[in-house]
Amino acid sequence: MIAQLRALLRPDQILTETVDLIPYGFDGTAMLKEKANAVVFPETTEEVAAIVKLAYKEKTPIVTRGSGTGLSGGSIPVKNGIVLCLVKMNRILEIDTKNLTLTAEAGTITQAIDDAAAAEGLIYPPDPGSMKISTIGGNVANNSGGLRGLKYGVTRNYVMGMEVVLPNGDIAWLGNKCVKDVAGYSLKDLFIGSEGTLGIVTKVLLRLLPRPEARKTILATFNDIEDAAQTVSDIIAAKIIPCTLEFLDQTTIRCVEDFAKIGLPTEAKALLLMESDGPASAVEEEAQKMQAIAQSNRALSLRVAANSEEAVQLATARRSAFSALARIRPTTILEDVTVPRSKLAATVRFIESVAQKHGLKIANFGHMGDGNLHPTFLTNERDGEEIERVEKAMHEIFEYTIAAGGTITGEHGVGLAKKGHLPDQFADASYPLLQSIKRSLDPEQLLNPGKLFDL
Ligand SMILES: Cc1cc2nc3c(=O)[nH]c(=O)nc-3n(C[C@H](O)[C@H](O)[C@H](O)COP(=O)(O)OP(=O)(O)OC[C@H]3O[C@@H](n4cnc5c(N)ncnc54)[C@H](O)[C@@H]3O)c2cc1C
Numbered sequence: 001m002i003a004q005l006r007a008l009l010r011p012d013q014i015l016t017e018t019v020d021l022i023p024y025g026f027d028g029t030a031m032l033k034e035k036a037n038a039v040v041f042p043e044t045t046e047e048v049a050a051i052v053k054l055a056y057k058e059k060t061p062i063v064t065r066g067s068g069t070g071l072s073g074g075s076i077p078v079k080n081g082i083v084l085c086l087v088k089m090n091r092i093l094e095i096d097t098k099n100l101t102l103t104a105e106a107g108t109i110t111q112a113i114d115d116a117a118a119a120e121g122l123i124y125p126p127d128p129g130s131m132k133i134s135t136i137g138g139n140v141a142n143n144s145g146g147l148r149g150l151k152y153g154v155t156r157n158y159v160m161g162m163e164v165v166l167p168n169g170d171i172a173w174l175g176n177k178c179v180k181d182v183a184g185y186s187l188k189d190l191f192i193g194s195e196g197t198l199g200i201v202t203k204v205l206l207r208l209l210p211r212p213e214a215r216k217t218i219l220a221t222f223n224d225i226e227d228a229a230q231t232v233s234d235i236i237a238a239k240i241i242p243c244t245l246e247f248l249d250q251t252t253i254r255c256v257e258d259f260a261k262i263g264l265p266t267e268a269k270a271l272l273l274m275e276s277d278g279p280a281s282a283v284e285e286e287a288q289k290m291q292a293i294a295q296s297n298r299a300l301s302l303r304v305a306a307n308s309e310e311a312v313q314l315a316t317a318r319r320s321a322f323s324a325l326a327r328i329r330p331t332t333i334l335e336d337v338t339v340p341r342s343k344l345a346a347t348v349r350f351i352e353s354v355a356q357k358h359g360l361k362i363a364n365f366g367h368m369g370d371g372n373l374h375p376t377f378l379t380n381e382r383d384g385e386e387i388e389r390v391e392k393a394m395h396e397i398f399e400y401t402i403a404a405g406g407t408i409t410g411e412h413g414v415g416l417a418k419k420g421h422l423p424d425q426f427a428d429a430s431y432p433l434l435q436s437i438k439r440s441l442d443p444e445q446l447l448n449p450g451k452l453f454d455l
Contacts, residue, residue, distance in 0.1 A: 001054070001060055002014070002037065002038055005051065008050050009042070009047065014040050015038065015040075016037070016038045018035070020039070021036055021039060022035070024085065025076070026076060027075045028069045028070055028130075029070065029072060029073040029415070029416075029417050030332060032417065034077045034079060035077060036077035036078075036082055037080055038082045038083070040083070040085070042086070042088070045089075048165045049165050049171055052165050052166075052167070052168070053168070055082065055446055056169055056444065060080070060081060061080070061081035061082075061446050061448075061449050062081060062082055062446060063075055063082075063083050063084070064083075064086065064200050065086070066137050066138030066141075067109075067133045067134050070138065070142065070413065071412040072195075072415030072417040072418055073415040073451075074142065074416070075138075075196070076415075081449075084200065086105075086107035086200075087107045087135065088107060090107040090109065092104045092113065092116050093105065093203070095120055095122075095208075096177070097120055100207065100209070101160060101206060102116065102117060102122075102206045102208055103204070103205050103206070104203070104204055106135060106136060106137025108136050109131075109136075110126075110127070110128065110134050110136055110139055113206065114127070117208045122209065122210060123209050123212065124158065125146075125151075125209060126146045126149070126158060127146035127148050128411070129318075129321075129322065131146065137201045140159055140191070140192055140201050140204055141192075141193070141195050141196050141201060142155075142193065142412065144411055145367065147319075149369075149370050149372075150369035150370055151243040151277075152209075152243065156189065156192045158206050158208075159175070159192055159204060159207075160178075160206065161173065161175025161176050162175060162201050162202075162203060162204050162205065163202045164199035164200060164201055165199060165202055166441070167441065167442040167444065167446050167447050172187075174191065176205075190437070195413050195448065195451055196448040196451070197438055197442065197447055197452055198437070199441070199447065212279075213279050213283075214278065214283040214284075215243075215275060215276070215277040215283065215311065216275065216286075216311075217274075217275045217315060218290060218294075218303065218305070219264075219271060219274075219303045219314050219317065220274065220302050220303075221268035221271050221299065221300045222268060222272070222300055223268065224270070225249065225348050227299070228368070229345035230345075231272060231293055232245055232369060233342070235289075235369075236341065238289060240276070240289060242274050242290065242369065243275050243277045244273060244315075245272065245369030245370075246272065246273040246318045246366070246368060247270065247271070247272055247273075247368035247373075248270070248318065249363060249364040249365060250270070252271075252325060252363045252364065253265075253266060253268055253271050253317075254266045255321075255327070256317050256321055259320060259323065260316055260320050262314070262316060262317055265300065267300075273314060273315065273318045274290050274294075275311075287304065322334060325376050325378060328378045329361065329378040329379055329380055330381065332378060332379075333376065333377040333394075334377075335377070336372070336408075336410055336411060337373055337375065337410070338372040338411075339371050339406035340371055340405050341368075341369075343406065344371055344373070346404075347400070350400050352364075354396050354397055357393075358389040358392060358393045360386075360389055362375050363378060364376065367410075371406070371410070372410035372411060375397060377390050377394070398421050408421050414452045414453075416450070419451065419453050419454070422452065438452075438453075
């Protein structure tokens with residue numbers, strides 16, 4: 001197989017030495033690793049298709065990889081398989097300012113897409129916390145969300161079309177630049193969020209929006225998580241849709257302050273990062289209303305960014321949460337449960353009680369406006385007894401989330417890390433339906449086998 005790959009690619013497009021394979025053996029998920037037999041770096045769709053055709057002939061599994069920032073183990077290699085890494089397919093192919101679209105290769109970094117849009121006075125809204133590193137292909141495969149998700153939605157809402165290489169190596173274009181299109185099944189939607197199990201995305205056609213004229217960033221702190229949650233509910237009830245409504249608990253506030261030194265009040269129990277964007281006058285009005293709502297919910301402090309530099313600094317409080325927490329203990333397990341917004345405060349309290357019950361350190365932060373929480377276990381994978389308690393606690397949190405009408409993952413995907421919990425959420429005929437889609441598109445189970453579910 002490797003000899004045949006060498007016939008297709010230049011030597012610098014293939015890695016086979018153990019020392020070179022190790023960095024491609026894990027992603028952003030704690031405690032998961034595996035070694036592939038080879039890592040390949042195609043530079044064109046034709047090369048991807050040729051590699052997949054070869055793998056199809058040799059019955060060799062392929063794991064597609066972007067930047068490997070995934071938090072559910074989706075790009076962990078499978079034994080005796082190859083990793084197909086798309087980072088060299090990173091060109092922006094077109095910005096169509098008449099139709100407000102952008103076409104890019106799948107390995108393009110998310111930030112580069114928004115930067116290219118900004119140069120034309122446009123915006124690509126989905127902004128995962130990892131956007132400086134993640135690829136657009138990875139974002140599409142995981143249907144990633146971001147800090148602006150409350151107002152603008154997630155990756156799926158911006159994908160108008162894509163080029164995919166199917167498990168047998170055939171190439172298909174799904175979607176187009178039309179705002180309306182109901183011809184046939186919406187195939188592109190099947191591939192969005194399919195975590196590399198149905199096809200390899202090689203190009204993406206994205207919808208852009210006019211860049212908002214103004215933005216206002218506010219940090220509010222609270223003595224009580226209930227007050228922060230009530231502020232979120234009251235903002236939504238006041239018919240304000242801020243672009244960002246992010247939450248940090250006290251553990252996270254303290255870690256971020258220790259890490260980023262931006263003057264956060266470490267005595268606060270909860271912090272909300274609130275951002276409004278749009279026409280300048282509307283932004284001003286919304287920002288004032290949000291401050292008044294926070295005040296009426298007993299905000300301890302309110303800080304409004306005076307300029308864009310300060311706004312970036314305040315947003316850093318949220319964007320650096322994961323890195324800041326990762327300094328505390330050797331192993332950081334970042335979870336991703338999402339509940340209906342009305343259940344947020346109760347869920348945060350439940351997570352705190354689970355931490356206490358099992359004697360664990362669980363920090364909590366997340367996209368509060370979306371009901372998406374990131375309970376983060378600060379633990380040590382070398383301590384087997386502690387990891388057992390972590391697993392029990394995690395299971396209780398998932399059970400609670402499902403019972404509350406929520407989901408075990410709001411944005412990170414199922415991958416390897418959560419596939420054991422998927423049947424609990426898909427408790428009826430929907431689970432075999434998922435499996436039957438995989439069987440019909442990838443009957444040989446060559447693309448990312450063993451991820452999402454076992455067949
Ligand atoms: C610090 C940090 C912050 C994060 N913040 C967020 C956040 O705010 N929101 C969020 O949603 N996620 C977040 N993530 C998770 C992660 O960044 C996203 O899931 C991201 O989309 C993964 O992109 P990637 O290029 O690294 O993909 P990878 O990790 O390489 O792959 C992810 C999955 O996509 C598949 N895949 C990758 N490329 C393709 C392709 N071209 N075709 C088909 N399948 C493909 C892989 O097989 C795998 O299953 C964060 C991660 C970190 C480390």
